[in-house]
Amino acid sequence: MSNMQQLFGELERHVKREEHEKALTITDKILAIDAKDKDALHCKAVTLIRLERYTDALTILNRPLEGKFVFEKAYCLYRTNQLSDGATLIESRRKELKAQGQTLSWDLRHLEAQMLYRMERYQECIELYYGMLKDTPKSDEGYNDILTNFNACKAAVLYSGETLDDRWKVEDVIKTTYELSFNSACARISTGEYTQALKLLEEAKTLCRETLHDYDEEEIEQEMAIIIVQTAYVYQLLGRVDQARELYHSVLKIKALEVTVPAVAANNLVAIQKEEDLFDSAKKIKTATTKSLGVKFFSSQKRAIAMNELLLNLYQSKFVACRDAAKNLVKTQPDNDALYLILAATMHKQKKTAKALEELKEYAQLRPESVAIEFAIVQLELINGSDYVAAIESLQKFLKALPANEQHRPGYVALLVWLYDQAGQGEKGVELLSEASAVWAKNSSSSMPLALLRQTAAFKLRSHRYKEAAKDYEELVRADPSDPASIAGLIMAYSEFEPALAEKYGASLPEMTNAMALDVEALEKVVPGLKREYVSQENASGAGFGSGRRPTGPGSRPRRSGARRLRKRKPLLPKSYDAAAAPDPERWLPKRDRAAARLARTRKTGAGSKKDMGKGSQGMNMEGGGIGGTGSARIAGRELPKPAAPVPVAPVEEVIDVAAIAKAKSAGSSKNKKKKGKGGKW
Numbered sequence: 001m002s003n004m005q006q007l008f009g010e011l012e013r014h015v016k017r018e019e020h021e022k023a024l025t026i027t028d029k030i031l032a033i034d035a036k037d038k039d040a041l042h043c044k045a046v047t048l049i050r051l052e053r054y055t056d057a058l059t060i061l062n063r064p065l066e067g068k069f070v071f072e073k074a075y076c077l078y079r080t081n082q083l084s085d086g087a088t089l090i091e092s093r094r095k096e097l098k099a100q101g102q103t104l105s106w107d108l109r110h111l112e113a114q115m116l117y118r119m120e121r122y123q124e125c126i127e128l129y130y131g132m133l134k135d136t137p138k139s140d141e142g143y144n145d146i147l148t149n150f151n152a153c154k155a156a157v158l159y160s161g162e163t164l165d166d167r168w169k170v171e172d173v174i175k176t177t178y179e180l181s182f183n184s185a186c187a188r189i190s191t192g193e194y195t196q197a198l199k200l201l202e203e204a205k206t207l208c209r210e211t212l213h214d215y216d217e218e219e220i221e222q223e224m225a226i227i228i229v230q231t232a233y234v235y236q237l238l239g240r241v242d243q244a245r246e247l248y249h250s251v252l253k254i255k256a257l258e259v260t261v262p263a264v265a266a267n268n269l270v271a272i273q274k275e276e277d278l279f280d281s282a283k284k285i286k287t288a289t290t291k292s293l294g295v296k297f298f299s300s301q302k303r304a305i306a307m308n309e310l311l312l313n314l315y316q317s318k319f320v321a322c323r324d325a326a327k328n329l330v331k332t333q334p335d336n337d338a339l340y341l342i343l344a345a346t347m348h349k350q351k352k353t354a355k356a357l358e359e360l361k362e363y364a365q366l367r368p369e370s371v372a373i374e375f376a377i378v379q380l381e382l383i384n385g386s387d388y389v390a391a392i393e394s395l396q397k398f399l400k401a402l403p404a405n406e407q408h409r410p411g412y413v414a415l416l417v418w419l420y421d422q423a424g425q426g427e428k429g430v431e432l433l434s435e436a437s438a439v440w441a442k443n444s445s446s447s448m449p450l451a452l453l454r455q456t457a458a459f460k461l462r463s464h465r466y467k468e469a470a471k472d473y474e475e476l477v478r479a480d481p482s483d484p485a486s487i488a489g490l491i492m493a494y495s496e497f498e499p500a501l502a503e504k505y506g507a508s509l510p511e512m513t514n515a516m517a518l519d520v521e522a523l524e525k526v527v528p529g530l531k532r533e534y535v536s537q538e539n540a541s542g543a544g545f546g547s548g549r550r551p552t553g554p555g556s557r558p559r560r561s562g563a564r565r566l567r568k569r570k571p572l573l574p575k576s577y578d579a580a581a582a583p584d585p586e587r588w589l590p591k592r593d594r595a596a597a598r599l600a601r602t603r604k605t606g607a608g609s610k611k612d613m614g615k616g617s618q619g620m621n622m623e624g625g626g627i628g629g630t631g632s633a634r635i636a637g638r639e640l641p642k643p644a645a646p647v648p649v650a651p652v653e654e655v656i657d658v659a660a661i662a663k664a665k666s667a668g669s670s671k672n673k674k675k676k677g678k679g680g681k682w
Helices: 002-016 018-032 039-052 054-061 068-081 085-100 104-120 122-135 142-158 178-190 194-211 217-237 241-252 259-275 278-287 299-315 319-332 337-349 353-366 371-383 388-400 408-420 424-444 450-462 466-479 485-499 499-506 520-524 595-602
Strands: none
Touching: 002 039, 002 424, 018 039, 039 054, 054 068, 068 085, 068 104, 104 142, 122 142, 142 178, 142 388, 142 520, 178 194, 178 217, 178 499, 194 217, 217 241, 217 259, 241 259, 259 278, 259 299, 259 337, 278 299, 278 408, 278 450, 299 319, 299 337, 319 337, 319 520, 337 353, 353 466, 388 408, 408 450, 424 450, 450 466, 450 485, 450 520, 466 485
């Protein structure tokens, strides 16, 4: 018994000194004496967690310990990415406590919320954080952690395309912590408020420097890297590509970063570079596609990176690799229409447009509601012989399968009318526009879109239906009296049958600001397509001009008259040139093929004689030049599609630090040294 007390005393001393390896040795000695000692088992499990040996800790915690150590076991499941098992364990613990009239502890609730966040079950997660905020006083140390994660969850909901409840509206949390400012910026980015997001990111940088003023500059840079990458992402969305590129490169130079930050920066640089530097993009995409990142990225991030990798393979004409990877992704992402388009693009790039069209039609049967696939079919049918009739049939078939309220959307109507126009079926285009107008007029819940009305009026004007076009333009002018395009269309329509009304509306057109600077008489004398010298100079007069359009003021050059005289350059001839002598018949042959060179090679004492065979540098007489004498192939460039959108950085989430992070040990690599051999030359 005294031995056990001594061992526990030694164990306590090692734990206080954070000597985890020694503490682990002592727990093994205690368990050798009593294998069921719960204190020793608990201490060993926690020590293994601190050493980040989570799988080993689970082997101990999986023993029947009468419901104890639930948090430690759930935490190990969380760190080993067994999120579903961890959430199930906590839920069962909640039911047990509820039956006893108790509630779940704060730590377990926080850990469960983090698991739900990683599993992308955002609505459940945000409900849990909302309840924790209500139960935690603002003076508590953990309140800011919960608020940080609550805002991160709100941003994630908006990024995923879901809607936020009115209870959780986006509010900027400023001048508290840099994590809160960063997460508020993420929420603003997801709603498209980029200017406000940039302000919040700048504030996050300032707060980060103020908070970490006692740290080394290198540690501050590591902490600020995620803020810089998100700032670069906003610049990229705003089209400020050079600034974004510079920030991404600056982050990639920082050492010892958390792996997701340089991965996002590398992927976004690939999206910026497009097809400019494919070799560099191929190196950078490897940074974002390592296996260790699979459990750290969210599904939206993994999806964007995978798409960029596919497009990069397409850029590099790696069609087989591109198709294989796309087919594998289709199995897990059957709703991703871009994958089907990439599969068709690989065939089209190989000049197999008919095969690409056939594949797209097969995909359209699997995804009959996909607009992207249907529009790609129409485009390929136009490329493959400008078959407007086939394109019209495909689009009509697609529209008939849609709900009645979706068939007359302005975009669909616009494309079909354009196809009718190109196929010479203008009457059908007018009928379609009239039908769409009638459908929108019957729909009392919404008015007819102005885009559709504007298109209808323009088409009727081109079809010489001036009275009908005038009615449509009148409605457009009533909707927006300041629209010059609608007023101009109305004037053009009225000018064909009511010139008086056309003059009346002509006064509504905005004045031309630079009209006084134009010389109308000079412009009328310009004949399009003819050079200035051939324009008639008769009856041409004006202020500052003489008989033509050229100025005649002081210092002006007079106009050239008559035909242009061609100057012929004298030929350059050698000094010893004799015009009477007959030219050398071999003057166009290379010197090695002339008679004198051939004669020299056949003489006994000349170059190339038998006695000189084998002399000279090695390979001198090799035919073809170079290894194999084949030369290099010239590969023509190909036009490539644009890459996918860049990936945003995920919002910051505070993790419960149950296990202290152990410092990584780097093993030095030894270089092999060459040993000098003994012996002769060979």
